[in-house]
Amino acid sequence: MDVFSAMKDRRSVRAYLDKPVSRAEIEEIFHYAGMAPSAINLQPWEYIIVYGTEKNRLVRRLKRVHAERKISCGPGTASPLPEIFRNRSRRASRAMQPKVSEIGLEFNQFIEEGSCSFYGAPVAIIVTIDRLFPKLRYLDVGLSVSYLLLAAQAKGLATCPIGLISSYGDEITEVLDISEDKEIVLGIALGYADPKSPVNNFKTDRVSPDEIRFWYE
Numbered sequence: 001m002d003v004f005s006a007m008k009d010r011r012s013v014r015a016y017l018d019k020p021v022s023r024a025e026i027e028e029i030f031h032y033a034g035m036a037p038s039a040i041n042l043q044p045w046e047y048i049i050v051y052g053t054e055k056n057r058l059v060r061r062l063k064r065v066h067a068e069r070k071i072s073c074g075p076g077t078a079s080p081l082p083e084i085f086r087n088r089s090r091r092a093s094r095a096m097q098p099k100v101s102e103i104g105l106e107f108n109q110f111i112e113e114g115s116c117s118f119y120g121a122p123v124a125i126i127v128t129i130d131r132l133f134p135k136l137r138y139l140d141v142g143l144s145v146s147y148l149l150l151a152a153q154a155k156g157l158a159t160c161p162i163g164l165i166s167s168y169g170d171e172i173t174e175v176l177d178i179s180e181d182k183e184i185v186l187g188i189a190l191g192y193a194d195p196k197s198p199v200n201n202f203k204t205d206r207v208s209p210d211e212i213r214f215w216y217e
């Protein structure tokens with residue numbers, strides 16, 4: 001698969017087959033994640049791969065803490081988002097909502113509980129960065145995550161980035177015995193997509209390139 005097809009076809013997948021991903025496959029996609037560029041080649045990203053009984057233990061804990069605190073998916077900004085961004089987010093929700101209704105679930109519940117359980121994917125990836133890095137280095141982590149998502153796509157695997165779980169960083173740190181020096185920035189579900197699930201059967205749109213690029217000449 002060429003890089004353009006991987007970019008075009010990738011989407012966030014929220015229903016997975018009960019089919020394991022081999023260690024060799026996981027190692028291969030991480031090989032590519034590690035090829036991302038980074039400032040002065042710091043490679044500040046770190047990945048914790050959780051599967052099997054450890055993943056079940058992590059999901060149990062996340063579901064429990066979510067039931068107590070009910071943090072919802074949001075932009076994480078201190079002030080409300082301007083309309084232009086709210087519209088983009090609304091359009092994505094509107095594309096997904098009918099598909100979630102088809103499987104008889106309530107939208108917010110599906111997203112929040114699904115995020116906490118990595119949507120039933122066989123592999124949960126926790127992305128961390130050492131807290132000593134300034135926020136600009138989080139950009140490097142994002143680049144590596146992009147490489148990871150595209151490598152998975154090229155291998156016929158599916159992913160969903162999950163920001164919600166970073167709200168439960170303390171619990172994840174405790175369950176997986178991660179050093180306090182590391183910040184949990186993202187979760188990623190990894191597995192084989194269930195092609196029959198309606199929730200995988202929609203594509204989010206993107207704004208026109210004219211809305212996001214500005215020419216100076």
Ligand SMILES: Cc1cc2nc3c(=O)[nH]c(=O)nc-3n(C[C@H](O)[C@H](O)[C@H](O)COP(=O)(O)O)c2cc1C
Nearest residue numbers: 010011012073092111115160161162163164165204
């Ligand atoms: C940093 C980040 C955090 C995200 N967090 C969540 C999440 O917590 N739960 C979820 O279901 N999807 C999450 N997503 C997936 C986005 O909703 C999705 O990327 C967006 O709607 C565009 O759709 P697409 O990935 O199918 O192209 C996240 C994506 C990113 C990049």
